[in-house]
Amino acid sequence: MISDFYDAAGEELAAHLDAGRDVAVICEGDPFFYGSYMYLHDRLAERYEAEVVPGVCSMLGGASVLGAPLVYRNQSLSVLSGVLPQEDLKRRLADADAAVIMKLGRNFPKVRQVLEELGLAGRALYVERATMANQKIVPLDQVEPMSSPYFSLIIVPGERWQG
Ligand SMILES: C[S@@+](CC[C@H](N)C(=O)[O-])C[C@H]1O[C@@H](n2cnc3c(N)ncnc32)[C@H](O)[C@@H]1O
Numbered sequence: 001m002i003s004d005f006y007d008a009a010g011e012e013l014a015a016h017l018d019a020g021r022d023v024a025v026i027c028e029g030d031p032f033f034y035g036s037y038m039y040l041h042d043r044l045a046e047r048y049e050a051e052v053v054p055g056v057c058s059m060l061g062g063a064s065v066l067g068a069p070l071v072y073r074n075q076s077l078s079v080l081s082g083v084l085p086q087e088d089l090k091r092r093l094a095d096a097d098a099a100v101i102m103k104l105g106r107n108f109p110k111v112r113q114v115l116e117e118l119g120l121a122g123r124a125l126y127v128e129r130a131t132m133a134n135q136k137i138v139p140l141d142q143v144e145p146m147s148s149p150y151f152s153l154i155i156v157p158g159e160r161w162q163g
Pocket of ligand 1: 029031056103128131152
C-alpha cells in the first residue's frame with residue numbers, strides 16, 4: 001500500500017534527522033499542492049522542525065504559458081483531479097466558474113468527454129509539461145488520448161470580465 005511506502009520513507013528520513021543531519025526534500029511545483037512531500041510532512045513535522053519553501057504550482061505555470069487569466073472578480077476556481085469518477089467530475093465542472101483538471105494521463109479521454117458533454121471543450125486549454133524544456137500546448141481536440149503524459153493539465157478559464 002502507498003501509505004506503507006510513506007511510512008517507510010518517513011522513518012528513513014527520521015533516522016537521518018535523529019542523527020543530527022538536515023534533510024532536503026525536492027519537489028516539483030509547490031510542495032503543498034498535491035505534492036508527495038505532504039505525506040512526509042504529515043508524518044514528521046510535529047516531531048522535527050520543518051521549513052517549507054513555496055513554489056509556483058503547475059496550474060499557475062500552466063495558466064502563464066497558456067496566456068489564460070484564471071479567475072475574474074468574484075468567480076470561484078475549482079481544482080479537480082482527473083481521477084474522479086465521470087459523474088463526479090461532471091457535477092463539479094457543471095458548477096464551476098473556472099476549473100483546473102490535474103492528473104490526466106490515462107484519465108484524459110474521460111475528462112475530454114465530460115468537457116464535450118458540458119459544452120466546455122471549446123473553452124478548455126491543454127498543456128503538457130508546462131514551463132519545462134519539452135513543454136507542448138495542443139488544442140484539446142487534437143490531443144492523442146493515449147499519449148497524454150502524467151505531467152499535463154487542462155484549464156477552463158473563467159469567462160472574461162467585460163468591465
Ligand atoms: C502529484 S501532482 C504534483 C503537483 C505539483 N506539486 C504542483 O505544484 O503543481 C502531479 C500533477 O500535477 C500536474 N503537473 C505537474 N507539473 C506539471 C507541468 N509541468 N505541466 C503540466 N501539469 C503538471 C499534472 O496534472 C500532474 O498529474
